[in-house]
Amino acid sequence: MATTVIRGEHVSKRYRIGTERHSDATLRDAIAERAKASLHAIMRVDGRTARQKSRTIWALDDVTFEINQGDVLGIVGRNGAGKSTLLKLISRITEPTSGRIGVNGRVGALLEVGTGFHPELTGRENVFLYGSILGMRGTEIKRRFDEIVEFAEVGRFLDTPIKRYSSGMQVRLAFAIAAHLEPEVLLVDEVLAVGDVAFQKKCLGRMGEVAGEGRTVLFVSHNMAVMQALCRRGIVLEHGRLAFDGPIQDAVAGYLRTLEHAMTTDVRDRTDRSGWQVVRLTQLQIQGGADGDGVLMTGKPASFVFEVNRSLPSTSCLFVVYDNLGHPVAEFRSSIGGPEDVEAQDGSRRFVCSVDALPLVPGRYRMDVEIWAQGALQDAIEGATNFDVEQGVLEGRPVSADENRGTVAIAHRWSTPSL
Numbered sequence: 257m258a259t260t261v262i263r264g265e266h267v268s269k270r271y272r273i274g275t276e277r278h279s280d281a282t283l284r285d286a287i288a289e290r291a292k293a294s295l296h297a298i299m300r301v302d303g304r305t306a307r308q309k310s311r312t313i314w315a316l317d318d319v320t321f322e323i324n325q326g327d328v329l330g331i332v333g334r335n336g337a338g339k340s341t342l343l344k345l346i347s348r349i350t351e352p353t354s355g356r357i358g359v360n361g362r363v364g365a366l367l368e369v370g371t372g373f374h375p376e377l378t379g380r381e382n383v384f385l386y387g388s389i390l391g392m393r394g395t396e397i398k399r400r401f402d403e404i405v406e407f408a409e410v411g412r413f414l415d416t417p418i419k420r421y422s423s424g425m426q427v428r429l430a431f432a433i434a435a436h437l438e439p440e441v442l443l444v445d446e447v448l449a450v451g452d453v454a455f456q457k458k459c460l461g462r463m464g465e466v467a468g469e470g471r472t473v474l475f476v477s478h479n480m481a482v483m484q485a486l487c488r489r490g491i492v493l494e495h496g497r498l499a500f501d502g503p504i505q506d507a508v509a510g511y512l513r514t515l516e517h518a519m520t521t522d523v524r525d526r527t528d529r530s531g532w533q534v535v536r537l538t539q540l541q542i543q544g545g546a547d548g549d550g551v552l553m554t555g556k557p558a559s560f561v562f563e564v565n566r567s568l569p570s571t572s573c574l575f576v577v578y579d580n581l582g583h584p585v586a587e588f589r590s591s592i593g594g595p596e597d598v599e600a601q602d603g604s605r606r607f608v609c610s611v612d613a614l615p616l617v618p619g620r621y622r623m624d625v626e627i628w629a630q631g632a633l634q635d636a637i638e639g640a641t642n643f644d645v646e647q648g649v650l651e652g653r654p655v656s657a658d659e660n661r662g663t664v665a666i667a668h669r670w671s672t673p674s675l
Contacts, residue, residue, distance in 0.1 A: 258324040260360070261441060261472050262346060267355035269316040269341050269496075315341040317496040318355070323474070325440075328467040330487035330504050331476045332511040334518070335530050335638050337493040339476045343367055343443045346474070361440025361472075362391050366431050375419035379410055379429055382418050386433045400436045407462070408432035409455075428455055435462045441472045460486060478624075478638070480508045480582030512582055515622060515639035526637055535571055535627050535634040538604070539563035542643045544614075553648030554617055554655040554665055560588070560609040568629040571598045573607040575625045575640075577616070579663045585616070586664070591628075615664050617655055618647045 316338045323329055331339045344350050345357050347365040373382045383404055387397040405411050408428040410421070418426060434442060444463065463486060467473050477483050483490070483504060490507025492500040492514075500510050518528060524538045541561040544552035552558055562573050572591040578584055588609050598605075622642040627635040647656045655665045 258326075260322050261325045262321075262323040262357070262359050264319055264321045264345075264357045265355055267316055267319045267342075267345065267352045267357055268314060269338075269345060269350070270312050270314050270353040272312050314496050316345070316352070316493075319493075319496070319498045320355075321491065321498060321501065323472060325472055326467070326470045327489055328473045328487045329475065330483040330490040330507065331474060331493065332480075332483065332490050332507050333493035334511075334514060334528055335636065336495075336528060338496040339493055340367065340445055341496075342493070343445055343474065343476060346441075347443055359441065362438075363441045363443060364390055364434035364437060364439030365443040366427075366434045367443065367445045373418050373426065373430065376417055378417055379414045379421070382429070383433055386430070387437050390434075390437050390439055392437050397437065400438075404429075404432045404436045407436065407458070424455075431459050431462075435459070435466060439471070441474070442466055443474045445476045446478065479584060480512070481584075484508055508582060512580075516642070519622070519639050519642050523637065523640055526640075529635055529637045531627070531633040531635045533635060534566075535568055535629050536565050537562060537625055537627055537635050537637060537640070538565050540623075540625065540641050542641070551646050552614060552616075552643060553646045554615070555613050555648040555650035558611045558614040560611075560623075562607045562609075562625065562627075564605055564607070564627055564635075566603060567598055567601045567605045568634075569598070569600050570631070571605070571627065571629040571634075573609075573625070573627055575609070575623050578622045578624070580620045580622075583663070585621070613650065613667065614645065614648075615650070615666060616645045617663055617665050618645050619663070620644050 315336075319338075319342070331342060333339050341350075343365065344367060345352055346359060347363050347367065348359075349365075349367070374385060377385060383401060384394065384397055388394075405414060408425075408431075410425055410429050413421065413425065418429075421429070431444075434444075442463070444459075460482060463473055463475070467486075473486075475483065475487060487504045489502070490500075490504035491498060492507050492510050494514065500507055518526065523540050524536075529536075539561075540563070541559075542552065543559040543561065544550045544556060546557050550556070560575065562575070564571070564573075572589065572594070574587070574589045574591075576584055576587045590607050590609070593609070594607070620642060621644075623640050624638050625636070625640040626633060647654065649655065650665050651667045651669075
């Protein structure tokens with residue numbers, strides 16, 4: 257009989273959006289409020305600010321579930337569905353507004369960069385600190401210490417304060433600790449995306465080992481390929497409610513259907529967006545052909561046009577293309593291929609990404625879009641639109657979906673030199 261290690265009963269979590277002044281505010285509160293007021297003054301546009309009126313939202317709403325020992329569970333859902341909130345409740349970072357969650361065993365959590373770390377302590381000291389937080393004895397930590405350091409690849413910086421580590425270094429060390437100190441339950445959020453590709457593969461391999469040892473893994477990611485490769489079971493959250501619980505392939509299929517439905521809404525009317533919202537995406541166009549009025553075809557020119565309501569200094573646009581199974585195919589950043597510094601402009605501005613020869617094979621694709629400015633996320637829309645690519649020609653060679661086993665057609669040539 258399966259042993260239940262996590263049980264949630266009618267779990268709900270309410271958050272208050274915005275700020276309210278309280279009569280018992282401390283000096284620290286007053287300083288923080290003054291700092292926020294200064295920030296809003298900088299970001300004020302047309303007499304308005306980014307401040308939202310105080311209101312409440314239910315990040316989770318009456319969610320009931322059971323997770324058994326050895327389950328490898330993927331938590332799927334769009335931005336704001338409640339995925340990260342659920343992990344924070346399980347790890348006791350915060351408490352539910354109503355309902356209860358019971359956890360049997362130690363929990364290792366990698367939810368945010370630097371979780372469980374003290375910035376003034378060295379990497380070596382933080383290994384012992386985080387291990388203690390997980391409930392490990394000093395002898396247990398010492399026994400796994402060398403493995404942790406080797407896995408994290410931070411040996412040269414072990415006696416350097418964590419505050420001097422890059423975000424990638426912090427993630428490497430945090431994951432190494434969480435995965436090697438033998439918690440009964442391992443929680444991993446999207447934070448793994450901070451690391452480099454080689455380390456991500458290393459982490460996924462370690463998570464597979466943890467699952468193979470009979471421990472429980474809960475994994476949140478927008479990478480559906482990784483989700484399906486690692487997990488056996490999936491739950492889908494929609495607007496804080498449990499929409500599906502079953503095989504991971506069915507969970508992913510349901511999630512992709514919700515994205516398809518959302519993409520039928522005009523981008524300016526989408527409400528499932530995140531960021532400061534001072535700079536907002538208002539229009540999105542994808543144009544094919546040299547003159548921009550044709551269909552998208554493999555090997556032909558293509559343009560991706562993004563219109564925003566205004567721009568702040570250093571505004572940039574980023575979009576990621578996914579195939580029909582949710583596998584990421586390519587990422588494009590205006591901060592890399594465009595002007596180094598975009599000036600502030602009180603009025604609409606366009607960002608145009610031009611591709612001379614579209615390398616995508618025939619098929620359907622979707623796009624996630626992010627707008628950044630002044631080092632902060634301004635607007636993000638998951639599944640902003642989808643588009644189809646028709647069969648075309650790349651350097652004189654026909655490219656069809658049936659004859660290609662990948663999603664990208666790379667221009668290339670062959671030769672047969674004599675030996």
